[in-house]
Amino acid sequence: MISEPEGAYLPQPAELLEVIDETPTIKTLVVQPREPLTFKAGQFVQLTLPGFGEAPFTPSSSPLSPERIAITILQTGTVTDRFHECKPGQTLGLRGPFGKGYPIDKLRGKEVLVVGGGVGLAPLRALILALLAELDPIKRLSIKYGSRCVEELLYRREHDTWPQAGKVDFTCTIDHPQQGWRGKTGVVTTLLKGVDIDRDNSHVFVCGPGVMLKFTTFTLIDEGFRPDQIYLSMNRRMSCGMGLCGRCNIGPYYLCKDGPDINYALIEDYPDVF
Amino acid sequence: MTTYYVDDAGIAKLLGEQCGTSTFAPVRTARLAWLDTVETETDLANLGEPRPAQSPKGLFLPAAESVGRYGQSATAATAARTDMAVIVGIRACGLRALKYLDQVMLEGAFQDAEYRARREGMLLISCDCVDCTDSCFCTLVGGRPYASEGYDINLTPLEHGCVAEAATERGQKLLESAGIQCTQAGKDQLAERDRIRAAMVERLERQNERFNFVADDRSQPGLSNEGDAAWQEFAADCVECGACTNICPTCHCFYLYDQVLGAEAFERVRTWDSCLLSTYHRMAGGVNLKLSARPRLYSRLANRVLHKFTYSPQQYGLLGCVGCGRCVDACLGAIDIREVVQKLQCPAKANPADGREASP
Numbered sequence: 001m002i003s004e005p006e007g008a009y010l011p012q013p014a015e016l017l018e019v020i021d022e023t024p025t026i027k028t029l030v031v032q033p034r035e036p037l038t039f040k041a042g043q044f045v046q047l048t049l050p051g052f053g054e055a056p057f058t059p060s061s062s063p064l065s066p067e068r069i070a071i072t073i074l075q076t077g078t079v080t081d082r083f084h085e086c087k088p089g090q091t092l093g094l095r096g097p098f099g100k101g102y103p104i105d106k107l108r109g110k111e112v113l114v115v116g117g118g119v120g121l122a123p124l125r126a127l128i129l130a131l132l133a134e135l136d137p138i139k140r141l142s143i144k145y146g147s148r149c150v151e152e153l154l155y156r157r158e159h160d161t162w163p164q165a166g167k168v169d170f171t172c173t174i175d176h177p178q179q180g181w182r183g184k185t186g187v188v189t190t191l192l193k194g195v196d197i198d199r200d201n202s203h204v205f206v207c208g209p210g211v212m213l214k215f216t217t218f219t220l221i222d223e224g225f226r227p228d229q230i231y232l233s234m235n236r237r238m239s240c241g242m243g244l245c246g247r248c249n250i251g252p253y254y255l256c257k258d259g260p261d262i263n264y265a266l267i268e269d270y271p272d273v274f
Numbered sequence: 275m276t277t278y279y280v281d282d283a284g285i286a287k288l289l290g291e292q293c294g295t296s297t298f299a300p301v302r303t304a305r306l307a308w309l310d311t312v313e314t315e316t317d318l319a320n321l322g323e324p325r326p327a328q329s330p331k332g333l334f335l336p337a338a339e340s341v342g343r344y345g346q347s348a349t350a351a352t353a354a355r356t357d358m359a360v361i362v363g364i365r366a367c368g369l370r371a372l373k374y375l376d377q378v379m380l381e382g383a384f385q386d387a388e389y390r391a392r393r394e395g396m397l398l399i400s401c402d403c404v405d406c407t408d409s410c411f412c413t414l415v416g417g418r419p420y421a422s423e424g425y426d427i428n429l430t431p432l433e434h435g436c437v438a439e440a441a442t443e444r445g446q447k448l449l450e451s452a453g454i455q456c457t458q459a460g461k462d463q464l465a466e467r468d469r470i471r472a473a474m475v476e477r478l479e480r481q482n483e484r485f486n487f488v489a490d491d492r493s494q495p496g497l498s499n500e501g502d503a504a505w506q507e508f509a510a511d512c513v514e515c516g517a518c519t520n521i522c523p524t525c526h527c528f529y530l531y532d533q534v535l536g537a538e539a540f541e542r543v544r545t546w547d548s549c550l551l552s553t554y555h556r557m558a559g560g561v562n563l564k565l566s567a568r569p570r571l572y573s574r575l576a577n578r579v580l581h582k583f584t585y586s587p588q589q590y591g592l593l594g595c596v597g598c599g600r601c602v603d604a605c606l607g608a609i610d611i612r613e614v615v616q617k618l619q620c621p622a623k624a625n626p627a628d629g630r631e632a633s634p
Contacts, residue, residue, distance in 0.1 A: 008384055009341040051534040055557055237555045242384040246527035252585035271500045
């Protein structure tokens with residue numbers, strides 16, 4: 001319960017500390033909220049461009065470093081164009097955190113499969129970093145990542161560092177063969193065929209564009225995973241963050257408070273999931 | 275609390291005391307009664323009209339309002355009005371809608387401060403329906419044309435006066451302090467009230483007898499999802515005007531947008547929004563060419579009706595439709611929500627008992 005609801009719709013100021021060019025279309029904005037804003041991996045914030053409006057993003061940085069919140073943004077439309085033009089030193093706004101966050105407590109003793117597509121690796125990075133910070137409780141962490149092309153591979157500098165922790169593996173693929181690329185090719189679902197994950201003792205976290213979420217889910221079901229093992233990152237169209245404004249519903253669930261990562265078993269029967 | 279009988283002169287005085295710019299009551303036009311501010315007590319002679327043409331929602335959730343200012347040089351906005359106001363003649367369906375909005379705006383993890391201030395600052399003098407429109411169907415959705423909760427004072431117009439029932443302390447105080455003759459309602463007067471109420475229920479049931487679905491807060495008919503072709507048939511008549519959502523007493527979707535007030539001074543504004551519009555999922559930066567989450571009109575129509583009859587009971591334990599029939603009157607495409615529910619009934623999905631789902 002928020003005891004002081006006044007201002008629940010207003011952003012608090014946040015300094016833009018750094019802008020990282022990740023790929024030709026993706027940048028990461030590192031912001032420092034003036035008041036501490038602690039979040040759990042998978043919770044989202046509303047990032048405000050003052051006077052222009054706000055848009056929802058799940059931080060890609062570790063929840064253990066809340067003083068430097070990284071927000072990774074794909075240039076995809078009017079708002080994201082404007083965020084890409086931002087320069088360090090600018091004051092932005094933050095509101096949140098909202099949503100439930102990843103159910104990390106449920107992962108004790110489990111195998112964790114993380115499947116990312118394109119910029120969808122951003123929220124999953126917060127999960128990966130949170131799990132890497134305390135690997136003991138989980139059995140293993142397997143990361144599958146797919147991107148359109150080599151240039152668009154996100155956080156490429158970190159890919160090799162994640163498996164160094166042991167019991168972590170990372171595989172990535174790009175959609176089509178490219179000169180100089182010796183890795184796997186094909187969409188990310190090709191990495192899931194016969195995937196070496198214990199069907200009876202695992203959870204899967206998926207984030208990516210709509211079409212990727214859809215086909216990854218169907219592939220996982222074909223591979224013998226149950227709907228209740230699958231969490232989908234339905235990061236879209238959240239506005240108020242409090243289950244009031246109505247726009248982010250899937251059936252009776254509001255993604256802003258019941259998600260944005262939501263168990264597929266809860267939503268599979270509703271027609272507007274994908 | 276006591277149930278009183280107040281004669282016409284007393285009612286005129288009681289309601290006259292409330293007259294002023296902060297009193298809202300049905301005001302007659304050529305064809306309809308509108309909820310408006312009333313200046314004189316003669317305006318209050320319209321309690322016998324059917325429910326007002328527009329819902330009381332806007333008095334608690336204005337169509338557009340500032341939710342605050344931000345930025346280095348932003349000055350504080352004028353605070354929301356919190357002085358006492360009165361609604362006279364709100365109906366049982368309106369009170370039921372407020373109960374629903376209370377659940378949404380006040381009972382979740384966050385409370386909406388502006389809504390709460392307006393809610394607490396509004397005295398509610400409700401009135402039994404003694405007439406109804408052709409579109410009224412409260413009895414189909416578990417309602418009654420008279421209130422049993424949610425009011426400060428409820429009035430039942432009899433021939434020469436009203437049975438007046440206070441349900442709150444402030445309502446009781448108002449009756450006592452108005453300097454009017456309040457006698458305890460007699461057996462005959464209560465019997466007359468029962469007769470009027472039963473007759474009104476019978477009339478509503480008769481005018482809705484062609485509909486055979488049963489819905490209330492605890493049980494719902496269950497509707498087919500958007501895969502059913504009947505949604506497309508109804509959507510063919512929808513012109514996406516959003517009138518149904520604007521006039522609906524429970525629809526509460528809103529859109530937040532920012533505007534520039536000056537250098538380093540910004541304001542965030544909340545306006546009503548409509549899930550029927552293709553622009554519904556727009557975000558900062560306005561409408562762009564990306565597909566919304568529900569690009570097809572029929573799936574937006576289905577989502578609205580399913581929210582009322584299926585999702586709301588799961589979310590709040592309350593039906594999202596109070597049967598006021600205003601959307602039926604307002605629809606430019608002549609879509610009648612009663613017919614939609616009738617046609618889309620799906621026995622396999624019915625929820626015969628309290629089917630509130632566990633939270634995710």
